[in-house]
Structure formats: structure tokens, C-alpha cells
Amino acid sequence: MRPLRNRGPADSWLPVRREVESSGTSVLYAAVADWLPDDLERPGLAAALGRDHKRLLEMNHVPNRSRFVASRLLLKSAAAAVLGAEPDELELAYKPGGRPHLRGVDQLDVSLSHTEELLVVGLTRNGRIGVDAENAGRRMLGLGTERQVCTPYELEAVLAVPRERRNGELVRLWTLKEAYSKAIGQGLRFRFTEFGFTPEDRQVQMLRPDGTPGAGWEWSFHSWLVDDSYMVSAAVYDPGFGGRGPAAAARPLLPVVPDPRLSAR
Amino acid sequence: MTTTVNRAESTEQAVRERIARLEHDLGDLDDPGNPLGADHFLAADGRQHLLPAAERLLDDFGLNAEFVPRELGGRLDRLDVLARVLRAVFRRDAALGLGYGMTSYLAAVVVWADGNEEQRRRTAELLLGGGRMAGAYPEPVPGNDFLHNRLTATRVPGGHRLDGRKEALNNAARVDSLVVFAHTPEAGEDAHTAFLLPGPGAADVDLLPRRRTSGIRGCVIQGLRFSGHRIGADGLLGAEGGGAVLAERAFPVTRSTGPSMALGCADTALRTTVAFARAHRARSRASLRSARTRSALVDAFTDLLVCDCLSLVATRGVHLLPRESRTLSAVVKYLLPTVLTEMVYDLSVVLGSESYATSGSYGMFQKAARDLPMIGLGSAGTAASRGVIIEHLLRATEPGAADGSEGDFGRLFRPHDDDLPSVSPQELTSAAPGDSLLASLPAAVRSARAARGEFAGALGEAADALATELRLLREDCARLAERRPAGGLSPRVYALADRYALIAAGAACLGVWQHGAGPDGGLLADPAWAAMALARIVGRLDRTAVRAPEAGAEHLLAEVLDRFDDARSYDLYATPIGR
Amino acid sequence: MDDNATTSGGTALAVLVEEAARILGRPPGRLEPGQHLQHDLGFDSVMLLQLKGRLEARFPVLREVSLPDLLLGVHTLGALAGRLERTTGLPVA
Known part of the structure; x- marks a missing residue:
């Protein structure tokens, strides 16, 4: 395993998906600039960040704000790509000790780090x-x-x-x-x-x-x-x-949840 | 050896005496002279087997009678009691709790749910005689290597033939009886059927190599391969093709009791940590002078109380609210393994390098840290339960909305109440749209606001925050329900299920506090613990919503230390242990 | 839990501001008690370690306190000053 370079929202997620499928774990990195929205006030950002948006508003240190926003967008996009979902459908929440996790999606564990201009995200379906x-x-x-x-x-x-x-x-x-x-x-x-x-x-x-x-x-x-x-x-x-292995790859990470209202008819 | 039981054993007094006897027999875990002391369990763990002296002791105690319904000669008539008794075993060794206990029970539950007279009688006889069982449940989606089940049964004259593999089964080599769910394609494309078989002695049953596990290392987990194994008509459990329904009848029982038993394992992790902090001189960074140590201990105790409130409601719910127990038990199975595992990680900061010690005074800690994650079997183990919660959210789009039957749920919340109706397995599968636990919340919030004393304000505030979270959840559920049904649901429902589970845990805590109030309520009647518990739960929903009262932490810390000194358990019961 | 203690730092605050400013490479006059160590000042974990090391040199008694204990529940400069004052037990001249 080696960290995979991501070049922004338009880059392909295929390598990350493949790695999670084959080994269960992927570490990827990207530049803050590649994930920083032009406008931190844009309306869509609140939806993209969910309850994290409130925290952003409390931050005054500009480089930290940028890393905070960019890292969360990267994390949600990467996780969504691996899960086959949309980033906005995932909620990034925090444990009492501050550890981030995808609420309700414990089949994919996540971790986040940023320093200077670098963002790093870890994803694993193996545990933690x-x-x-x-x-x-x-x-x-x-x-x-x-x-x-x-x-x-x-x-x-x-x-x-x-x-x-x-x-x-x-x-x-x-x-x-x-x-x-x-x-x-x-x-x-x-x-x-x-x-x-x-x-x-x-x-x-x-x-x-x-x-x-x-x-x-x-x-x-x-x-x-x-x-x-x-x-x-x-x-x-x-x-x-x-x-890991072929048996694991055959198991869907995010199985489609059937809408029970359909089967009830 | 056969154990006989009479009615008098079901009273609360008798239950306490029984647990006291088991605790006394198992003795002091910290006594180096005790053949069932920590050193011996750690050594057995290292050798990857169950401690023989412990198994003999449980034979003598007749632990298996706890798994057999009273009408069949056993001592089982309250599921909350079953979990309490087994906690004594899990406090020593989770592998023993599983290998001697829960594994048999998981299989027997299926027989109690739908076995015929003869099957029930034979199973009871087998267990009361000291026999063991194991069960191969259907593999859930998405599954994992431990839950993997590829068994198929096809019709042959006079019964079925069984083929295929079950990859991991605890005690596979030594069980006397097996409950097996197999795919039966002739009864329908996805149909499963349950069978009751003798142990794997036959020539057409192969044992597969033992699996390595990072925890519960004393358990011998192996796979079984069946090659044309014949099952007679008397081996059919329930109707052919009825396996899925049968498993659904077992789940409310297994999902509520299993994680509740495992509380014993987390209890030992906390007690070991307190011992460590107590043993360190005042200026050490691990001592009780350290704010980080104090908060780690208090948070862990709070987590244990939260988990036990939820366990209590779910196990008693199987008796009192059978049609809601599918959801209640799913909440327990979804939440507890994660909360307990993380609780132990949180405690590890106190022990520091001692949290890795495999022997010595604190060796039990690393054992608990390795054992606990195994009990939940990872995310695949919780996935099915999360699915059950999602179903409930879609059925009751306003979870907890008053359905006009805001009845008296007091008995749901009283840990020592011994008057419970018996379980009716048929009702467990007909889910009700109602939600008595969340429906109890408005009244409980009102009581919290009216509470008196030092922590009343903090409790009222935390209860309000919980009520707010319920309102937000209902709004989001309503939004979900407005969308026209499509093929599949948005993954947003996963987050909703998580929030529902946390709110249910909060409602359970508030209920226990509300109904524990009174002059003799002890800790449980005190608003301090409830305020702390709710603040912790609400913090998981929104970390900025409330703050735990600082004085409340001091209050709970005093309780943690008192219970350590008196050797009493870290749960709702403060059970005297190991004397 | 100590965020309300912004005014209780006294002279511990002066020392803290001096050391924090040196690590940040900023004039001490730009630092204020209400500032959030991370969100406003951009402290990261290595800088916190560095700060602890520098404070230890000023108050040797701090060697007895671990960094997590020093920081538990503390978010602002003022709150940290309050914690310092209580930990060192000394008014700082």
C-alpha cells in the first residue's frame, strides 16, 4: 500500500475504490488548493458540511479554515466514492473524544489529517x-x-x-x-x-x-x-x-436499502 | 448431572442470592491464590483454551439451567436476569462467557421459539445434563468470514440431505447438538429452514481448521463441512422454509441479552483501570489527581450506565412489549458493541503502557480490549440491526409520537422488578408501529424539568436537548417519508438510524431515573447520573449542545471509587462481586 | 470546562502570551485571552508540545503535569492561563 494522490474533485476515484476492494484500506492525499471552494460563503457549503458548518463560522485563522473545509470535502467525497453514494448523503459526526466518523456507516472507518498545504484521508473496511x-x-x-x-x-x-x-x-x-x-x-x-x-x-x-x-x-x-x-x-x-480477498469484494459496502413501502404494496 | 429448579427461584431475592453464590464461587479475580484468579484466565487466554477449573465450576453451578425455560426444568424466566447472571462469567473471561454460555444459548433459543414438544424436551435434557450447543444462523448481508453460511438442504425420502460449509462456529468440535439454518431452494428461491442435529460425529461432517482470532482466544472456532449429511424428519425445526421467520423470533432475545452479558467484560476493564489509578502516587500522571484520569473513569462509568439502561429496557421489552422488541433489541445490538469497545480505548489513556501488558496486575485490561470487539463481530454484526431500525423509522414516520396509549411503562425501567409476563415468541415477529420507549419521553422530560436538588437544572437542560434531538429526527424522518418510494433509500437513512438509537438510549436513561426516584432509589434516583448520561448521549448527537455538569462528574467519581472499595459491579445493580 | 475563566489568568497570562507569541512568530500585543488556540491562532499538536516545553522551562512544576491534563477542556489562551495558574499554584511575577 502507498498513499494515492488525488488531484481534486474531478479526479477519478477508481484507484481508491480498487484499493479498498482489494486490501480493505486506502490512504490518499491531496493539496488544499485542489479542494478549497472559491467562495466559503456559497450556499451549498452549509449542506455539504452539515453540522460542521457551525464550527467553520467560529474559526478565524484563515489557513485553518481552508484546511478544515477542504479536508472535510475531500473526506466525504472519497468516502462517498468508495460507498457508491453522494457526498451530501453522508454525515460526518464526532465521537465524544472528537474522533470523526461517518454517522451510521460503521462499515467504513475514516481518519483525517492536514498540515500546511497537504490533506490526508484514510479509509478502511477492516476495522479502524x-x-x-x-x-x-x-x-x-x-x-x-x-x-x-x-x-x-x-x-x-x-x-x-x-x-x-x-x-x-x-x-x-x-x-x-x-x-x-x-x-x-x-x-x-x-x-x-x-x-x-x-x-x-x-x-x-x-x-x-x-x-x-x-x-x-x-x-x-x-x-x-x-x-x-x-x-x-x-x-x-x-x-x-x-x-479482504474476493469474498469481501463481493460483499457490498453499502447495500441498497429496499424501500419497505414498495414491498408492502 | 441434572439440575432441577422450583418457582421460588424467580423472585428478586432468589436472583440476588444466586448471583451472589456464583460470584462467591468464582471468587476474587485479584487474589493470586484463587485458582480462578486473573493470572489463570490470562494464562488460559495465552494458551488459547478455556480454563478447565472454570468450566468445572460452571458445571457444578449448573449454569446451563439459566438457558432453559422454567417450564422445561430450568431457571430461565426473565431475560434481564439471564444477562445479569452471565455478567459474572463475562467479568472473568469473555471467552468463557461465550464458549460455556452464550454459544449454547444462541442455539437453544431457536428450539424454545419453535421446536416441537419432543425437541424442546430433548434440548432441555441435553443442556441440564451439561451438554453444549452451537447455532449456524443465516448469513446476513453484507456478512463477513465469521457470519458466512453456505449450507443447503435438499429433500430426500424421509428428510433432507445437508451440504456445504459454515466457516466459523464456536465449539464446533465439542458440541452435542447443532441448530443449523440452511438454504432450502425447493421451498422457495430464498427460503431457509432450521434443523436440529446431533453434534458433528458423523463421517460426512468434516471439521475445518481452527480460526485465529485477536480476542476471545480461549474459544475454539472452527468451520464445519457437510457432505450429504442425512437429516431425518424429526430434525426439522418449525416448518420447511420457515427459517427466516424463526431467526426473526430468536433475534429480539439474542440481540438484547448478548451485548448485555458483555457489559461484564467492560466492567472488568473499568475496575482494572480504577485499580491502576488508585495504585499510583499522587504526583504520578496516572493518579486520581489527574483531571484526565478522573474524566476517563467517570465517562466510562457513565457509558456503562447508559448501556445498561438500554439493555434493561430491551431485555424487559421482550416480555413487556413483544411487538416492539424487534426494534429495541436491534438498538442494543447496534449501539453497545461500539460504545463498549470505544469505552475501553478511552480508558487506555489512563493505563498508558500498562494497557498492553499481557500479565501482571493489569493484564486483564488488554484482554478486555481484545475481547470486546469480537463480541459484536464488527460492522457486519451490527448491519442487520441497523436495517431493523431503518424499517422501524419508515413504518413509524413520527417515531415516538403519542399513539394515544401513553400507558404505564414503569415496569420497563425497574431493574429489580421481578413480575414479568413470560415471552410469547409468536408475537416477536409481528412488529408494531408504536414506539413506547420514545413515547415515554415527553413525560420523562417533564419530570426531569421538575426535578429538585443540585443537579436538577443540568438534568432539565440535558433532557430538553434530548427532546430537541427527537424533534429534529422526526423532521428528517418526515422529509424522508415525503419522497416517493424508489428502488432504494438514500444512505441518509443510516445516519437517521444512528440518531434514533442514541435518542432511544437517552429515553431509556431518563426512564430509569424517573422510575428509580424515591427515598430508597440510591444512585439511580439521583439526577446527577442521569444528567451526566444524557449529556454524554446528546454530545454524540451534537457535540456543542450541552455540557456535562462538573460537579456531577465529582459525584459519579465518588460512586466509582466507592464501588471499587466495596467490590460492587459497574452497572445498574451494584452487585457485590467476587467475595 | 474552563472557558469561562478568561479573566483569572493574571500574570500567568503574560508568560503564556509571551511564549505563544514566540512560537507563532507574532508580536505578543496581537494575542488576546479570548482567542481559541486552534481556531483563531492556528496552534497544531506539535506547536502545543513546543509550548508545553517552553512553559516547563519557566515553571518546572509543569513537568509533573502531562500535556493532555494541561489542555483538558481548555480551548482559549485565557482558559489555559487559568489552568496554568492553578497548576503552578504560584502567582507569576
């Missing part, structure tokens, strides 16, 4: 997903953040990395942690010093602070460098109910 993105060059080293971000085991491992790659390694660990914490609906509530990941050159696994294994085989973790500049990570939970 969390995604996170950060500029790979963003300075995190030497700001007093390492001690808040890393487990003792990770601190050692980061120091073992050649100096020029150290900051990048810290950004990778950070996005993995955010991705996992978002997948379980916790965001910054989970203390990032309490779980960690394996060093860069290995298959990513979750480790406890002392380096012993953390979450089990039902979790998988991925990191990619996207567009040569962004680190994107995903955490996927799959308890193995069977969201």
Missing part, C-alpha cells in the same frame, strides 16, 4: 484507521519535544541514527504515534512516552517503553514520504473478520 501527516523537515529536534514524544527506548534509537537523519526520524515516530492515537480516538490524550515504535529500518511494530511488544498482530503501521516533503503515517486495526 488513523492517519497523520507532517512536513518531514519540520524541526522537532532540540525544541524540548523529544522527551515528551519518545519512550526511553526510542530516545536511544533516535540517538543511534546519523545526525542528519535524526530530526526526520523523530517526525516519523511522531506521526506514527498520532496516527495510532487517532485510530483509537484519543488524539493528544494518550501519553506519547508510553508507547513507541521500532527504528526506521525495520517492519514497523509497536513497542512498550522498555522495548517489549505492545499492541498485537491486529494492528499494522505504515510510514511513507510523500511528494518528497511530507511524512505520512497510518495505523490500521484489523481483527480479521475478513475485509
Whole structure:
């Protein structure tokens, strides 16, 4: 799996649909500019955003407003394409801890991240997903953040990395942690010093602070460098109910709900 | 071993004594000297089998009698009680609760619903003698690998022959009796028929390899392949082609009781987390001084109370409102697995790295976190229930509108009331357009507004917010109903079903509070918990609508800690546990 | 839950504004207690971590408090200042 590039509302969703069908999971990214409506006041936007529209009106930070709107439009369009529905037919709602979900559509789990000009969306029919993105060059080293971000085991491992790659390694660990914490609906509530990941050159696994294994085989973790500049990570939970393979692909994600008033006649 | 039972066992006093005996026998989970302590359940989980000592204990207790109706010699006459008793088992080990208990019950329910005299008698005898059962239900759409059922029965002289595979069946190798739903094309294109078979000893039944699961690892889940297996005429359960109706009769019972039992598993997750917070020194980031720890504990307890209110109404609804129980039970099956699973994730922030420990004092937490998602079987497990809610919304386009029969629903909401009519399976499939639970809401909201005391204002406000959500839902349902019927409905109905389920949960909480009021009501009569519960539910509908009262959180936290110290359960019953 | 506490920050507010302004690269005079950390000021999670690190340097007692505890229910600069004052237990000179 690699993140798929989307070039705006007119782009084809076929690659995303195919990936969800074959592996159950897809991560995609797009530029804010490709999804930002020209006019944030246009009447259709309220319908497109639903109850999120109220939040938009409370935002004054312009780049945040843009990312907020663009990311929600991208998420709903991607999910709708995978489900075979219209974006406006889906309601983006939030769990008590703030985690977004498609209300009533638990067969497709979603996650959202944005930074600078980048939007990232994760979709899975296997269970749960969390995604996170950060500029790979963003300075995190030497700001007093390492001690808040890393487990003792990770601190050692980061120091073992050649100096020029150290900051990048810290950004990778950070996005993995955010991705996992978002997948379980916790965001910054989970203390990032309490779980960690394996060093860069290995298959990513979750480790406890002392380096012993953390979450089990039902979790998988991925990191990619996207567009040569962004680190994107995903955490996927799959308890193995069977969201992949030909049998799964034959099962409709959004079965047509028959109108009972028709059969009653 | 055969268990006999008499009428006196159905009184509330007798129920409490029975649960106390089971809790006492199972003992203290945290006692390292207890052969049924946490270490042993964790070790059995690691070895992927059920703890033999626990199975022997449940044999001695005669747990199977809980699944057998009283008139057939068992102890079953109230579904809310069945769930309460099984919670004691789920508190120790969800795999044991399923593998020893629920799996048998899921199959037996079908026999109770439509088996003939002889089949009922034989099944009761088998269970009371310590036997096990399993059921292969029809696969729902969209289904998954665990729900997959490709069995076909065709007519042969003197009965049927069975062919095909059922991919995943708990206890497949060791059951003494099977209830199997098979496609019977000769009875109609989509017709299904239920059969009662002996266990899989025959040469034409193959066991398929064991399936790996991330939770309930003690359960041995295997597939079965039938190759021309003969079923005599006496194996037919109900009428040929009547399988779909028969399954529909079983669902209100299984969907309301199963998730309710699983509350025991979430209860242990919360208790383990409280133990962790209590054990940490004041300046530790996990201690009870941490606001995040306190709110995680309170939110989890609130979620458990919400889930139990809904379970209570749905299990008692099967007795009291049989024609509405199809919808009520679907709400439970739709909502509880998700809420309970997420509740455990929310608690994991308190334990931090200990939330992954597979042994030691807090090892039970990660086990619950892996077990709970298995109980609901993922989104395919909830899809059918969501479909039932959608049907209800289209039938009753004004959900909860007063239908003139605003009767006395008090008994629906009283956890300890032991006077329930027996279940009439035939009524469970004739759905009523009425909606007594939501119809009870206006009166309950009025009571909430008239409440007195410190939290009265918060309760009234949250109740109003819930009433507003019901009004919005009705408007959206009306809009949906205005559209001319087309081939299929807009996926918008999924979101409506979700909102309906949440509002029903809110109405259940408000009802329990309203009818629990009184001098001896204890926690349940206190507006604080109801205000917290409603705020949490309304927050899921609109996160800006209300705020939970801060003092209410302190109130509930005190209850959480009291129950921890007294070893009482985290549900509506505050059952003494493990002593 | 602390959003009403916008006026209780006192001098903790001054320190907070100073550090926040440094991270944002803005003059402190442009920051106000009522501003929403995320919606108005554009704080993201890395910036919040950074802020916590800087505040720890000013108030070592904050090392005992996790970032999520510091931020629980806090949305505005003023509310965070109020939380800081209560957490540090010191009037800030």
C-alpha cells in the first residue's frame, strides 16, 4: 500500500475504490488548493458540511479554515466514492473524544489529517484507521519535544541514527504515534512516552517503553514520504473478520436499502 | 448431572442470592491464590483454551439451567436476569462467557421459539445434563468470514440431505447438538429452514481448521463441512422454509441479552483501570489527581450506565412489549458493541503502557480490549440491526409520537422488578408501529424539568436537548417519508438510524431515573447520573449542545471509587462481586 | 470546562502570551485571552508540545503535569492561563 494522490474533485476515484476492494484500506492525499471552494460563503457549503458548518463560522485563522473545509470535502467525497453514494448523503459526526466518523456507516472507518498545504484521508473496511501527516523537515529536534514524544527506548534509537537523519526520524515516530492515537480516538490524550515504535529500518511494530511488544498482530503501521516533503503515517486495526480477498469484494459496502413501502404494496 | 429448579427461584431475592453464590464461587479475580484468579484466565487466554477449573465450576453451578425455560426444568424466566447472571462469567473471561454460555444459548433459543414438544424436551435434557450447543444462523448481508453460511438442504425420502460449509462456529468440535439454518431452494428461491442435529460425529461432517482470532482466544472456532449429511424428519425445526421467520423470533432475545452479558467484560476493564489509578502516587500522571484520569473513569462509568439502561429496557421489552422488541433489541445490538469497545480505548489513556501488558496486575485490561470487539463481530454484526431500525423509522414516520396509549411503562425501567409476563415468541415477529420507549419521553422530560436538588437544572437542560434531538429526527424522518418510494433509500437513512438509537438510549436513561426516584432509589434516583448520561448521549448527537455538569462528574467519581472499595459491579445493580 | 475563566489568568497570562507569541512568530500585543488556540491562532499538536516545553522551562512544576491534563477542556489562551495558574499554584511575577 502507498498513499494515492488525488488531484481534486474531478479526479477519478477508481484507484481508491480498487484499493479498498482489494486490501480493505486506502490512504490518499491531496493539496488544499485542489479542494478549497472559491467562495466559503456559497450556499451549498452549509449542506455539504452539515453540522460542521457551525464550527467553520467560529474559526478565524484563515489557513485553518481552508484546511478544515477542504479536508472535510475531500473526506466525504472519497468516502462517498468508495460507498457508491453522494457526498451530501453522508454525515460526518464526532465521537465524544472528537474522533470523526461517518454517522451510521460503521462499515467504513475514516481518519483525517492536514498540515500546511497537504490533506490526508484514510479509509478502511477492516476495522479502524488513523492517519497523520507532517512536513518531514519540520524541526522537532532540540525544541524540548523529544522527551515528551519518545519512550526511553526510542530516545536511544533516535540517538543511534546519523545526525542528519535524526530530526526526520523523530517526525516519523511522531506521526506514527498520532496516527495510532487517532485510530483509537484519543488524539493528544494518550501519553506519547508510553508507547513507541521500532527504528526506521525495520517492519514497523509497536513497542512498550522498555522495548517489549505492545499492541498485537491486529494492528499494522505504515510510514511513507510523500511528494518528497511530507511524512505520512497510518495505523490500521484489523481483527480479521475478513475485509479482504474476493469474498469481501463481493460483499457490498453499502447495500441498497429496499424501500419497505414498495414491498408492502 | 441434572439440575432441577422450583418457582421460588424467580423472585428478586432468589436472583440476588444466586448471583451472589456464583460470584462467591468464582471468587476474587485479584487474589493470586484463587485458582480462578486473573493470572489463570490470562494464562488460559495465552494458551488459547478455556480454563478447565472454570468450566468445572460452571458445571457444578449448573449454569446451563439459566438457558432453559422454567417450564422445561430450568431457571430461565426473565431475560434481564439471564444477562445479569452471565455478567459474572463475562467479568472473568469473555471467552468463557461465550464458549460455556452464550454459544449454547444462541442455539437453544431457536428450539424454545419453535421446536416441537419432543425437541424442546430433548434440548432441555441435553443442556441440564451439561451438554453444549452451537447455532449456524443465516448469513446476513453484507456478512463477513465469521457470519458466512453456505449450507443447503435438499429433500430426500424421509428428510433432507445437508451440504456445504459454515466457516466459523464456536465449539464446533465439542458440541452435542447443532441448530443449523440452511438454504432450502425447493421451498422457495430464498427460503431457509432450521434443523436440529446431533453434534458433528458423523463421517460426512468434516471439521475445518481452527480460526485465529485477536480476542476471545480461549474459544475454539472452527468451520464445519457437510457432505450429504442425512437429516431425518424429526430434525426439522418449525416448518420447511420457515427459517427466516424463526431467526426473526430468536433475534429480539439474542440481540438484547448478548451485548448485555458483555457489559461484564467492560466492567472488568473499568475496575482494572480504577485499580491502576488508585495504585499510583499522587504526583504520578496516572493518579486520581489527574483531571484526565478522573474524566476517563467517570465517562466510562457513565457509558456503562447508559448501556445498561438500554439493555434493561430491551431485555424487559421482550416480555413487556413483544411487538416492539424487534426494534429495541436491534438498538442494543447496534449501539453497545461500539460504545463498549470505544469505552475501553478511552480508558487506555489512563493505563498508558500498562494497557498492553499481557500479565501482571493489569493484564486483564488488554484482554478486555481484545475481547470486546469480537463480541459484536464488527460492522457486519451490527448491519442487520441497523436495517431493523431503518424499517422501524419508515413504518413509524413520527417515531415516538403519542399513539394515544401513553400507558404505564414503569415496569420497563425497574431493574429489580421481578413480575414479568413470560415471552410469547409468536408475537416477536409481528412488529408494531408504536414506539413506547420514545413515547415515554415527553413525560420523562417533564419530570426531569421538575426535578429538585443540585443537579436538577443540568438534568432539565440535558433532557430538553434530548427532546430537541427527537424533534429534529422526526423532521428528517418526515422529509424522508415525503419522497416517493424508489428502488432504494438514500444512505441518509443510516445516519437517521444512528440518531434514533442514541435518542432511544437517552429515553431509556431518563426512564430509569424517573422510575428509580424515591427515598430508597440510591444512585439511580439521583439526577446527577442521569444528567451526566444524557449529556454524554446528546454530545454524540451534537457535540456543542450541552455540557456535562462538573460537579456531577465529582459525584459519579465518588460512586466509582466507592464501588471499587466495596467490590460492587459497574452497572445498574451494584452487585457485590467476587467475595 | 474552563472557558469561562478568561479573566483569572493574571500574570500567568503574560508568560503564556509571551511564549505563544514566540512560537507563532507574532508580536505578543496581537494575542488576546479570548482567542481559541486552534481556531483563531492556528496552534497544531506539535506547536502545543513546543509550548508545553517552553512553559516547563519557566515553571518546572509543569513537568509533573502531562500535556493532555494541561489542555483538558481548555480551548482559549485565557482558559489555559487559568489552568496554568492553578497548576503552578504560584502567582507569576
